[in-house]
Amino acid sequence: QVQLEESGPGLMQPSETLSLTCTVSGFSLTSNGVGWVRQPLGKGLVWMGTIWAGGSTNYNSAVQSRLSISRDTSKSQVFLKMNSLQPEDTGTYYCARHANTYAFDYWGQGVMVTVSS
Amino acid sequence: DIQMTQSPASLSASLEEIVTITCQASQDIGNWLAWYQQKPGKSPQLLIYGATSLADGVPSRFSGSRSGTQYSLKISRLQVEDIGIYYCQQASSAPLTFGSGTKLEIK
Numbered sequence: 001q002v003q004l005e006e007s008g009p010g011l012m013q014p015s016e017t018l019s020l021t022c023t024v025s026g027f028s029l030t031s032n033g034v035g036w037v038r039q040p041l042g043k044g045l046v047w048m049g050t051i052w053a054g055g056s057t058n059y060n061s062a063v064q065s066r067l068s069i070s071r072d073t074s075k076s077q078v079f080l081k082m083n084s085l086q087p088e089d090t091g092t093y094y095c096a097r098h099a100n101t102y103a104f105d106y107w108g109q110g111v112m113v114t115v116s117s
Numbered sequence: 118d119i120q121m122t123q124s125p126a127s128l129s130a131s132l133e134e135i136v137t138i139t140c141q142a143s144q145d146i147g148n149w150l151a152w153y154q155q156k157p158g159k160s161p162q163l164l165i166y167g168a169t170s171l172a173d174g175v176p177s178r179f180s181g182s183r184s185g186t187q188y189s190l191k192i193s194r195l196q197v198e199d200i201g202i203y204y205c206q207q208a209s210s211a212p213l214t215f216g217s218g219t220k221l222e223i224k
Contacts, residue, residue, distance in 0.1 A: 035213070037161075045153075045161065045204055047213040058211040061118075094160060101167050102208035103151035107160040 002026035004034070004095050004108035012115045016085050022078040022095030022108060029053070029071050033098035034078045036069065039110070040091040050098065051078055085115045119143050119207050123216030129224045136192040138219045140205035145186060149209035152181055152190045155218075156201040164203075165190060197223060 008020035022034060035050035049059040051069045059067050068081045078095060092112050096104035120143035130136050140150070148168040153161040163172040165181035168188055178193040192199055200223055205216040 044218045045155075045206075045215040047206075047215065050211070050213070060212045096161075099163075099166060101151070101170075102149065102213070103163055103166040103206065104153075104161070105163050105166070105172065107162070110160055 002097060002106045004097060004106060006093060006095050006108045006111040008093075008111050008113065010112055010114060012085050012089075012113060014086055014115060014117055016115075017081060017083040018085055018089070018113060020080040020093055020095075020111060020113075022080070024076045024078070024095075024097070027097065029073045029076060029078065032100075033102075034071070035096050035098060035104060036078075036080050037094045037096055037104070037107075038089075038091045039094065040088075043091075048080070048093075052098075087115050089113070090115045118212050119146060119209065119214055121205055121207055121214050121216040123205055123219060125219060126217065127220040127222070129222045130195050131224045132197065133194045136195050136199075136221065138190045138203050138205075138221075140188045140216045142186040142188070142207055146207045146209035148183060149207060150181070150183070150188045151206045151208055152179075153204045153206065154199075154201050155204065161204065166208075195223070 003025045033052040036048040071078045092110040094110045095108045097106040099105040122141040150168040152165040155161040168183045169181045182189045203219045
């Protein structure tokens with residue numbers, strides 16, 4: 001069955017670079033896009049970016065200058081890298097699969113990232 | 118960017134009651150609209166895609182509709198397991214945007 005699992009460090013210092021990995025199973029990254037969605041504690045969902053099945057990417061303009069999403073199809077992994085972290089980047093980061101309707105039909109369990117000195 | 122204005126922000130309803138949540142898109146998004154439910158401490162779950170199609174495994178008491186650029190999620194008979202926060206999301210064009218959420222509680 002379709003599964004996504006995020007992994008990465010839970011605590012980061014301001015100005016550091018965040019690296020998260022989303023490991024997927026049950027589908028191919030060349031068939032479905034995978035997006036990253038952030039949720040600050042107690043707040044709503046914010047789309048950060050997506051790597052599409054063909055390998056192209058789209059980013060939220062609010063973080064575009066700091067964000068990079070890539071993948072390794074042979075390992076079924078999608079990577080998020082975001083530099084110049086600030087406390088406002090604190091939150092739960094989800095990776096999620098795009099259905100062909102571009103909705104997110106499967107989500108990972110999320111990884112909590114805290115940016116604090 | 119396409120703005121999704123969701124209302125109400127919170128809602129308290131009785132069991133078996135009909136509940137409706139709406140999202141207004143700032144421009145035409147066709148049927149590129151999804152609804153999600155997020156229970157406390159859990160990941161969001163897809164309820165409705167394509168504005169009106171029920172996702173796999175979602176109870177039939179959930180339904181979606183569209184009138185122009187206004188979209189609605191209806192729960193026909195509220196159950197206790199329906200408590201949580203509901204979000205709409207437009208999937209028409211990047212940047213993908215979510216509504217601000219509706220917190221649903223049982224009265």
